[in-house]
Amino acid sequence: MTPTFGSRAHFTEEGGAAVYAAVCAACHMPDGRGASGAGSYPALARNPDLATAAYPIAVVLLGQKAMPSFAETLSNQQIAEVIGYLRTHLGNNYTGDVTAAEIAAARVSKN
Template sequence: MKRIYLAVFAAMTALSGAASAQDFVQSGSDAKLPGTEGKAIYNAICSGCHMAAGEGATGAGHYPALAGNANLEVPDYPIYLIINGQKAMPPVGDVMDDAQIAAVVNYIRHDLGNNFEGETTAEDVAAAR
């Protein structure tokens, strides 16, 4: 299972362009990403499918836009999808700790053309696991 996550991570990093592979080098037995900034994590993992500005993409599959996405108003929705995945989106919660997931959720809810209220915390993510 770890190989799948690392393969997805490597592919997403290669496609994102905004963050280099050096930003999130995996070493030793640590299976978690070392970065903590929501935008950097988004660029390394999410932007390969959802695009850098969150506009989404269609091609080998349909990757919904995150920019202007009303489904992100409630943070429980993206928390669930990041942890568990759905359809073409793999579950990536195992490669991020609770604080990293909260940072990504805050980034997609407050940036990318979104301006939803409230901050997601690591405790919110822990409660959803």
């Protein structure tokens, strides 16, 4: 899937699976196993770091190591949906919804 940008360089995909496929899968692989080569991209499949939503929220908003921040290119809703997708797919079975309001609050606390 080719990522699509809307106005002001924002991704336009809707839904966690679509955001993952367009934004995350190129590095973390479609099946979430991660990859090594020119860089190291951690596995998201069966990842215990996704058990609580706070960690992936921080990583998506702030970036980490080679991963850039997506705070400017993904909306609160898109971030909530992709984190929810990651926590319930790819061999992960973590409970608890992630909401756009949580992402908005995290944005404020990170600034």
